[in-house]
Amino acid sequence: MDEDRRIAAVSEVPTDGTLLFTLRDGFDREEAILVRLGGESGDxxxxxxxxxCQHWTDVRLDKGSGAAVREGEVLCQRHAATFEKGSGLCTHGPCEGAYLEDVAVTVHDDAVYLTEADYEFDGLGPSGDHDLSSGGRIGF
Ligand code: FES
Structure with a gap:
């Protein structure tokens, strides 16, 4: 596997949160999250x-310290939409029925690699493109 596309060790991906990383497409950067199922099924x-989020697409699920995960689902803290970790399906909330946009990754030798052809791996953590001085949108 291409070491430039190695995102993290599998053991670094929490089962009760998310691991934020940044993708690069030319000069554009986008953030993505890794989730690990880690269920009782052994999956x-x-x-x-x-x-x-699929409700307001300018709302990040993981703001840098891991998105909240409740009962195996990723929670958007703005209006409490929940997304299945494995399918990305919104099971509850204002965008119920919508799916998170997937990013192709694979596991090799206990590490996670980016396989999405259109992107390069930029690094772990936030993209740095966010205006932290603003509280963002207000209201519903
Ligand atoms: S912005 Fe995520 S549920 Fe509204």
């Missing part, structure tokens, strides 16, 4: 999703 698969 320890890793999935990656673009880091924005």
């Amino acid at each position: 320890d698969a890793i999935h990656a999703w673009k880091n924005y």
